[in-house]
Amino acid sequence: MVRSSFLVFLALLTAGCASQRLAGADLDRVARPAFISRIEIDAGPRSLVFQEDRAYKAKLQKLEPKEADRRLQAKLTAAVTRFEVSERLRVNTFRQLPEERPWVNTVEPARVATILESFLVEEVPANAPDYDLLTRLGADSVVEFVIQDYGMRSDDGRAGAYIKGYARMFKINGRAEIWRHPFQLDRVEEGTEHLDPFKVGKEPGLYRQQLTELLDVLAERFAKDLTPKDRKPGGALPEGAEQGESDSVNGAGREQPAPAKPDDTGLPPGELPDPDP
Template sequence: MFRKDSAYEAKLKKLEPVEADRRLTVKLQQAVTRFEISERLRVNTLTQLPQEQPWTRVVDPARVASVLESFLVEEVPANAPDYDLVGPLGADTIVEFVVQDYGMRSKGGRAGAYVRGYGRMFTLDGRAEVWRRPFEVDQVAAGAAHLDPFKVGKNPALFREAMTAMLDEVATVFVKDLTPRDRRGGAPLPDMPANAAPDTVPGAASQPPPEPPKPPEKELPAGELPDPDPE
């Protein structure tokens, strides 16, 4: 993020943008994991679906995760899970939510969270895909309020809150897709859209007082980002 937006150069001072990005990434991963994001999408979508077949015959997600060992997967796997292992549990169709990327980005000094991936439904017998919905929610592109990365560095829960709101948007779209207006499906749904000046000390107009020497810059603690600007 810092590498792609030079607006933070003065704030970072001696901290290299590459290292600042690394530290911010650690903070974001502490706030929410890829598995937690996928799980929220699953739970929020399932709880909003109508209580009728086929949604009343869903296989226990814990059994599915155990068979596929998906509790252990934080990165998008290079090889797809062996979904045939789910067949003995009584499943004939898979609904899969994949988070491909998430994090923060910035443009012109305005930062925000983003998440992208896709949902799909396919049959176990033949792997025929019957539904697919890519998603991308980007606060910067949407013109949302600035999410100060330095505040996130001090309070990673701010990123989690932003991610939660975006995932709820995605779940709402998934529910509409998976609840057709009739058994043949409804009409296609629209795609989801996806520096203050420093204070000055007044002085005599003709003879301003000399500036006091600047104190030496304090070293940042290991793994930390600069403090956010005061409100």
């Protein structure tokens, strides 16, 4: 248990060193961003409860810990899809951004999904997309959320949801990063209320609720990061102007009115989890 706690601490320390704050001057040079949210192929959801914590041995009786984790993992998978996890992070971050440049010129998510051939299907493609394709939509930068690991774990008889990954913003031409925010949220490490894995097995919605809370915490942090306080005046729309009146360059290089801030989801009805499930 001590070794596990040390590894978590080391990961947090390493992640903190790799972060990069978004400067207002860098954001001013962004004209048309595209948002991408994805989950790596082996990211989860994982159940790291029974095999890593012997506190449940007596309750499992003759059931092997590996099989118990397999069954719980199936419940976690059914509770919330990978698509819902990634989209909630993207949508809730975007909703909290101010109505100003460059966010009012963001590429519509449906067009991003189509050109990257994800087509808004339930399983988000795990491999990194071909970002250069986004230049056909006039995008000059990407805001990307990548989930590397998530699920449920336990330590000393206390279980909870966790999620790990990174968020970043970079210019497509040259891939120069202007913002990076590694993240690792862990309800067990935080010492929050125990999420009983046996109850989750019967009511998977309990896990869904806790994971949703973690995603919403991240979305709030990302939105704050993407609104730098040192930004000079000029990001906001001119007084009295309607969204869509500013100019931007489209993929063909012609000047056209910039689109208004796109729909929050760009998704078919019912695909996005409710903000308060």
